[in-house]
Amino acid sequence: MATASPREVPTDQANDKRLKILEATMKRHQYRADALIEVLHKAQELYGHLTEDRLLAIAHSLHLPPSRVYGVATFYHFFSLTPQGEHSCTVCLGTACYVKGAMELLAALEAESGLRAGSTSADRKLSLLTARCLGACGIAPAVIVDGNVTGHADPEVMRARVRALLDEE
Amino acid sequence: MAARTLTINGTLISARSNETVLEAAREAGISIPTLCHLDGLSEVGACRLCLVEIAGSPKLQPACHTTVTEGMEVQTDTPRLKAHRRAIVELLFAERNHICAVCVASGHCELQQLAVEVGMSHVRYEYLSPDCSVDISHARFGIDHNRCVLCTRCVRACDEVEGVHTWDIAGRGTNARLITDLNVPWGEATSCTSCGKCLLACPTGAIFSRGSTVAELERDASRIATIVAARNERW
Ligand code: SF4
Ligand code: SF4
Ligand code: FES
Ligand code: FES
Numbered sequence: 404m405a406t407a408s409p410r411e412v413p414t415d416q417a418n419d420k421r422l423k424i425l426e427a428t429m430k431r432h433q434y435r436a437d438a439l440i441e442v443l444h445k446a447q448e449l450y451g452h453l454t455e456d457r458l459l460a461i462a463h464s465l466h467l468p469p470s471r472v473y474g475v476a477t478f479y480h481f482f483s484l485t486p487q488g489e490h491s492c493t494v495c496l497g498t499a500c501y502v503k504g505a506m507e508l509l510a511a512l513e514a515e516s517g518l519r520a521g522s523t524s525a526d527r528k529l530s531l532l533t534a535r536c537l538g539a540c541g542i543a544p545a546v547i548v549d550g551n552v553t554g555h556a557d558p559e560v561m562r563a564r565v566r567a568l569l570d571e572e
Numbered sequence: 573m574a575a576r577t578l579t580i581n582g583t584l585i586s587a588r589s590n591e592t593v594l595e596a597a598r599e600a601g602i603s604i605p606t607l608c609h610l611d612g613l614s615e616v617g618a619c620r621l622c623l624v625e626i627a628g629s630p631k632l633q634p635a636c637h638t639t640v641t642e643g644m645e646v647q648t649d650t651p652r653l654k655a656h657r658r659a660i661v662e663l664l665f666a667e668r669n670h671i672c673a674v675c676v677a678s679g680h681c682e683l684q685q686l687a688v689e690v691g692m693s694h695v696r697y698e699y700l701s702p703d704c705s706v707d708i709s710h711a712r713f714g715i716d717h718n719r720c721v722l723c724t725r726c727v728r729a730c731d732e733v734e735g736v737h738t739w740d741i742a743g744r745g746t747n748a749r750l751i752t753d754l755n756v757p758w759g760e761a762t763s764c765t766s767c768g769k770c771l772l773a774c775p776t777g778a779i780f781s782r783g784s785t786v787a788e789l790e791r792d793a794s795r796i797a798t799i800v801a802a803r804n805e806r807w
Contacts, residue, residue, distance in 0.1 A: 455754055462754075468731075468763065469754040470740035477742040 421449040429464050436465050452483045488523045488530035490568045493547040497536030500544040508544055511558040515565050529568050578644035587640045594635040604648050608723040609636040612797035621660055624648050658690040666697040669718040676789040677777030709759030713771055720750055720778040726770035729796055738764045772796055
């Protein structure tokens with residue numbers, strides 16, 4: 404596979420390293436409770452998603468109640484408690500994109516992939532996600548596929564891209 | 573403490589400078605409906621039932637969360653406010669599955685009482701009828717999410733009075749749900765001391781003591797304020 408993301412190598416060694424980075428991030432913030440969001444960001448970035456064990460460890464380190472950490476982690480769309488797909492396709496539903504037909508675009512991609520916005524295919528190939536304004540309103544409607552922004556996204560072209568990602572060996 | 577003079581519904585009132593409009597009104601014998609406010613707990617201004625009109629401000633302000641100022645002119649019971657309050661109560665009913673006829677708190681429920689106060693004869697909004705669970709894993713208490721209005725009184729009572737913070741809210745919008753610890757069943761939440769303060773604070777039948785049946789749950793939410801006041805005296 405050409406585009407293995409970091410989260411695809413869960414060897415003990417890699418795990419160790421990620422733990423160290425996470426620990427360093429918390430230390431840099433002096434284990435302050437108000438650094439929770441930064442720490443969750445780092446954990447999500449390192450692991451691709453937030454496991455319950457990880458959330459509990461963060462709660463202990465920052466001396467926060469587990470329910471508070473869970474509440475914050477589930478409030479923001481950025482954080483995910485379930486593993487994300489190998490590929491991701493994020494459709495912007497911000498005002499500008501909405502006006503330029505983002506809903507029809509999303510409906511086309513949902514139909515093509517058989518996924519509902521916010522979910523990941525059973526084979527973990529693709530996550531179909533939504534966002535509120537990517538800061539690219541000038542090229543609305545905007546879609547991000549694996550980190551690359553496409554402007555003036557055309558439903559048929561995007562459909563084909565999504566199909567290609569799903570069919571990839 | 574400096575005094576402030578203001579009018580509420582045209583009546584001249586004096587209040588202490590650090591008081592909220594809600595406190596000043598209550599002292600003057602004017603009642604303003606509330607739900608998320610509970611004496612003894614911090615204010616979150618979440619339910620918006622206590623909204624009042626203040627002359628000079630186009631926006632409605634929550635009485636529980638607005639400090640009095642000199643010369644303030646407050647209206648608490650205009651047709652506009654009444655319409656908003658009724659709409660808020662209807663929305664609360666439409667959001668979950670409130671079936672008073674089979675509820676432990678029926679007759680002692682603040683939400684039910686509010687519906688009577690605002691004259692809610694029926695609900696004009698479509699019921700969301702969400703799929704909500706009932707958790708009776710705790711040895712002494714249970715929580716029925718069908719009846720929760722997300723006021724966070726339990727969250728604050730547990731955090732601020734018991735000093736524990738077992739509860740919080742997970743998710744957002746219509747998916748928001750009350751959770752204990754890391755979204756585990758309440759009975760497995762190791763932080764809970766089984767003190768029962770959340771049960772005292774809950775305005776509806778959402779948190780109940782196990783073994784109580786329909787209309788049997790009577791409790792006195794003012795005991796939270798009594799506990800807080802007693803503590804303040806001691807320290
Ligand atoms: S019983 Fe006490 S400790 Fe347990 S959740 Fe309720 S308020 Fe918190
Ligand atoms: S359980 Fe009761 S006190 Fe807690 S948020 Fe729901 S309605 Fe409010
Ligand atoms: S609304 Fe889509 S980028 Fe701003
Ligand atoms: S009582 Fe003031 S906002 Fe709920």
